[in-house]
Amino acid sequence: MYCNYHQTKTNNFFITGNILLIFLLCFVTQLKTSAELLPTIGINKLPADSDSVCYIPWYFGNFYDSGLPADTFANDFKIYDLKGDSLVLSQKLAKGKPILLIAGSLTCPIFREKIPIINKVISIYGDKIQVYVIYVIEPHPTDTSIYYGDINIPSENKKAGILFPQPLTYGQRKHLVDTMSYWCSLKAPVFIDGPCNEWWTMFGPAPNNAYLIDTNGYIYAKHPWFHRMFNNIFCDIDSLLGTNSGLCNPSSIQQPILKTETEIYPNPASEFIIINGFSGEIRIFNLMGEIVLMENIEENKKLDISKLPAGLYSINYGDKFIRIVKI
Numbered sequence: 132m133y134c135n136y137h138q139t140k141t142n143n144f145f146i147t148g149n150i151l152l153i154f155l156l157c158f159v160t161q162l163k164t165s166a167e168l169l170p171t172i173g174i175n176k177l178p179a180d181s182d183s184v185c186y187i188p189w190y191f192g193n194f195y196d197s198g199l200p201a202d203t204f205a206n207d208f209k210i211y212d213l214k215g216d217s218l219v220l221s222q223k224l225a226k227g228k229p230i231l232l233i234a235g236s237l238t239c240p241i242f243r244e245k246i247p248i249i250n251k252v253i254s255i256y257g258d259k260i261q262v263y264v265i266y267v268i269e270p271h272p273t274d275t276s277i278y279y280g281d282i283n284i285p286s287e288n289k290k291a292g293i294l295f296p297q298p299l300t301y302g303q304r305k306h307l308v309d310t311m312s313y314w315c316s317l318k319a320p321v322f323i324d325g326p327c328n329e330w331w332t333m334f335g336p337a338p339n340n341a342y343l344i345d346t347n348g349y350i351y352a353k354h355p356w357f358h359r360m361f362n363n364i365f366c367d368i369d370s371l372l373g374t375n376s377g378l379c380n381p382s383s384i385q386q387p388i389l390k391t392e393t394e395i396y397p398n399p400a401s402e403f404i405i406i407n408g409f410s411g412e413i414r415i416f417n418l419m420g421e422i423v424l425m426e427n428i429e430e431n432k433k434l435d436i437s438k439l440p441a442g443l444y445s446i447n448y449g450d451k452f453i454r455i456v457k458i
Contacts, residue, residue, distance in 0.1 A: 166224040166348035171207040172333045174325040177215050180302025185327035187268055187297070189277045190336040191441040193456070194355040194418075198335020201353040205344050206333055210265070210322045213305055218322040223261055224346055229371055230261045231364070233319070233341045233357050234331070237311045238271040238295060240287040241356065241419065242339045248358050250318045255376050256368060262319045266308050267331040270338035272297040278338070278418070279440045285419055301326045343367050395446065399456035403433040406448060413448040415439070 235242035298304040341357035352367040365378035415424040
């Protein structure tokens with residue numbers, strides 16, 4: 132009788148110990164996998180279609196330095212799609228897969244050009260990564276663009292008939308998301324920034340930036356422009372996942388690497404610039420890659436840029452591309 136009782140106590144002890152061990156292992160695993168996000172930026176509930184879009188300030192700054200930097204933790208957020216389903220960053224990261232967030236909108240031709248790349252990311256990596264498009268403000272509406280301080284409709288938009296004003300309500304923004312499917316075959320789910328542009332304000336006032344976020348909420352890579360210039364999304368994802376897509380080839384991105392040098396001055400400039408030690412043809416490009424000024428100059432002579440709208444430009448002379456700010 133004693134032996135049976137003692138054996139029962141021993142078995143109960145081992146069972147209890149095993150349960151505690153399993154509990155501790157689960158707890159430690161949860162600590163390792165839970166995301167360490169910064170405070171949420173909202174939104175707390177599904178906006179009404181009638182909710183007005185908040186005032187959008189002009190932005191003539193640098194897309195490279197705005198928003199959240201790489202090698203920091205992202206802010207949590209909650210936004211909704213056309214059906215009213217929510218995207219909560221912390222909940223999606225809890226699935227244990229990295230997330231790629233890409234800003235975009237219908238009137239941004241650069242975003243539309245990158246849709247095949249977005250679809251290719253989804254096709255190549257499958258369920259190893261979660262990809263979401265965040266629909267933000269219109270960079271090129273038929274009314275004033277906040278990036279130019281004036282009406283700026285790219286030729287691509289005119290040719291395609293993509294001519295829409297800046298939405299004044301959340302419902303109008305939803306309508307443009309729905310309309311986008313007419314022009315674009317996008318595989319990624321689209322979630323809509325809130326009426327007060329909470330995501331756009333926190334993650335960067337840029338029309339087509341992107342964030343690759345690890346499972347712990349850490350921003351592994353940031354693209355001021357998604358998959359453009361020196362940013363190759365396949366290199367970033369391959370590096371994070373330890374995979375080889377065969378597409379990590381920076382030279383495949385047909386964009387110049389911009390340099391910031393002192394041989395153009397003043398920079399920023401409002402009236403003129405001088406290119407030190409150069410004579411010949413110069414070309415100035417806006418953020419859309421369009422030539423806004425082309426001229427032959429003599430060495431160390433002033434180049435009048437007073438008529439250009441304030442903003443970020445790149446100057447091409449010889450084999451160089453240099454970034455300047457017009458104020």
